[in-house]
Amino acid sequence: xxxxxxxxxxxxILIAVVIxxxxxxxxxxxxxxxxxxxxxxxxxxxxxxxxxxxxxxxxSVQTCGDIPGKAFPEYGxxxxxxxxxxxxxxxxxxxxxxxxGTGCPDCPKATLSEKEGxxxxxxxxxNLTTIYKPQKVNETPEFLGWVxxxxxxxKVDQKRxxxxxITRKLVDQNKTDTSNWxxxxxxxxxxxxxxxxxxVIDDKPDPTKPLVWIFLPKQSNQDSGSQLSIDIAxxxxxxxxxxxxxxxxxxxxxxxxxxxIRIGDIIxxxxxLNTHFSPNISTTCIAKENKIIVLDFDIDSxxxxxxxxxxxxxLNSIISTFxxxx
Numbered sequence: 262x263x264x265x266x267x268x269x270x271x272x273x274i275l276i277a278v279v280i281x282x283x284x285x286x287x288x289x290x291x292x293x294x295x296x297x298x299x300x301x302x303x304x305x306x307x308x309x310x311x312x313x314x315x316x317x318x319x320x321s322v323q324t325c326g327d328i329p330g331k332a333f334p335e336y337g338x339x340x341x342x343x344x345x346x347x348x349x350x351x352x353x354x355x356x357x358x359x360x361x362g363t364g365c366p367d368c369p370k371a372t373l374s375e376k377e378g379x380x381x382x383x384x385x386x387x388n389l390t391t392i393y394k395p396q397k398v399n400e401t402p403e404f405l406g407w408v409x410x411x412x413x414x415x416k417v418d419q420k421r422x423x424x425x426x427i428t429r430k431l432v433d434q435n436k437t438d439t440s441n442w443x444x445x446x447x448x449x450x451x452x453x454x455x456x457x458x459x460x461v462i463d464d465k466p467d468p469t470k471p472l473v474w475i476f477l478p479k480q481s482n483q484d485s486g487s488q489l490s491i492d493i494a495x496x497x498x499x500x501x502x503x504x505x506x507x508x509x510x511x512x513x514x515x516x517x518x519x520x521x522i523r524i525g526d527i528i529x530x531x532x533x534l535n536t537h538f539s540p541n542i543s544t545t546c547i548a549k550e551n552k553i554i555v556l557d558f559d560i561d562s563x564x565x566x567x568x569x570x571x572x573x574x575x576l577n578s579i580i581s582t583f584x585x586x587x
Contacts, residue, residue, distance in 0.1 A: 325351035331389060332356070332382035340376065344404040348413070353426065354382045355413050357404040359395065373398055379415050381426070392424050392431065393417065437578035445473065446586065450493055452554065455582035457575065471557075475579060477572060487572040489558040489579055496553045502530040505553050506546040510534060524583050541569055545580055556580050 325347040332345050332354040344356025357379045379393040379402050393402055393415070400417055407413045411426045414434070421434040442455040445462055450472075456462065459478035471490035479486055496505060507519065510532065518533040524547070531545040541560035546553050558576040560569055 328354060329382070329384065331387070332380075340374075341401075345382070346404065346407065348407050348410050350410040352384055352410070354384070355392075355404055355407070355415075356380055357393075357402040357415055359401045359403075360398070378402055379404060379424075381413075381424070393422070435574070437574060439578060439582055442582070445475070447473070448586075450549075450552075450554070451587040452583060452585050454491070454579060454584075456579055477575060487558065487560040487576065489556060489576050492555045492557075494553045494555055496548070496551050499551060500553075502528070502546040502548045502553065505548075506530045506532045506544055506555075509544060509546075509555070524581055527583070527585070541573065543573075543576070547583070549585065554583075556583070 328345050328347075340358060340360050342356060342358045345354045346356065347354055358376050360374065360377060373395060377395050378391050381390045381392050382388070383390070395402060395417070402415060402417045405414045405416060405421070408423070412423055414421060414423050416422065423432045423434055424430075425432070439455050439457075442457050443460075444453055444455050445464070446453040447464075454475075456475050457477075461474075461476040461478075463474040463476070464472065471492035473491040475489040475491075477487045477489075494505075500508070503519070503521070507516075510516075515535045516532060517535055518531075520531060522529050522531050522545070527547055529545055529547045531543060534542045534544070543558050545556040547556070548554075558580075560572045560576070
C-alpha cells in the first residue's frame with residue numbers, strides 16, 4: 262500500500278524534472294543575472310585649433326586694412342621685428358628686422374640673414390626694396406615710423422636715418438646739413454665758423470666776456486636756451502691742447518668724457534663735464550701758435566630733456582665748421 266502511494270509521487274517529480282529541463286534547454290527560463298548591455302563610448306578627439314596668423318595691430322591697419330602677406334615677414338624666436346606699418350597714404354609699407362642673441366659669449370654663432378634689414382614694400386608695383394642691409398650680425402635696425410607719405414625714419418643702433426621715397430636717398434640724421442648756414446668771420450684772429458638760421462651772434466667788444474657768443478633760437482617756452490662761446494686764451498707755457506683743456510676746470514667737477522677730435526685739418530681736444538650749475542657743458546680747445554682758441558657750449562636744460570640731444574648735435578655741428586682763414 263505504501264509502495265503504491267510512493268509511485269505516483271515519483272512519477273510527478275520525474276515529469277516536473279523533464280518539463281523544467283525542457284524549458285531551461287529551450288531558453289524560456291534564464292537563471293543568469295540580467296546584465297544591462299554595455300554602451301560603447303568612443304573618445305571625442307577635439308580638432309587642433311588652426312594656427313593663428315598674427316597681425317600687426319596699429320592705427321595704420323585700422324585705416325588701410327590688413328598687411329599683405331609679402332609685407333608681413335615671419336620671424337623666429339631670436340628675430341626681432343619693428344613694423345610693418347602702412348604709410349599715411351596707404352600705398353607703402355615699411356618694417357625692420359634683426360636677430361637678437363648675437364652678443365653673448367655662449368650664444369650660437371650667428372650669420373646675417375636675408376630677412377635682416379630695413380625694407381619697403383609698394384602696393385602699387387608690388388616691389389620689395391631693401392633700404393638698409395646690416396653690415397654685421399650685432400647691428401640692430403629698428404623702424405621708427407613714417408614722417409609723412411614720402412619719408413620714414415629708422416635707426417641702426419644709436420644712429421638715425423631718414424629715407425625719402427621720391428629721391429630714394431638715405432639721409433644720416435646724425436649729420437647736420439650746414440651748406441646753407443651763415444658764416445661768422447673774425448679777421449683779427451683769422452678764423453671763421455658757421456651758424457644756423459635763427460641763431461644770434463654777439464661779438465661786441467667786452468673784456469669781461471668771451472670774444473663771440475652764438476645763441477641758438479629757443480624752440481619752446483620750456484627751452485631755457487643754449488649757447489656757444491668762442492674765446493682766445495694765452496698759452497705762454499705752450500701746454501698741449503689736452504692739458505690746457507683739462508686745466509680750465511676744477512677737479513671737483515665730474516669729467517664725463519675727454520678725447521682728441523679732428524676738425525678738418527685741425528687736431529683739437531674736447532672735454533665734456535657735469536657741473537653743479539649745468540649737466541651739459543663741453544669745452545673744445547684748438548691751438549694756434551702761443552694761443553688757444555676755446556669753444557665752450559652750455560645747454561641750459563635738465564639732463565633728460567629731449568632738447569639736450571638735439572642742441573648738442575647742433576652745437577657740435579657748429580664747432581665742426583671752424584677753420585682758420587690765415
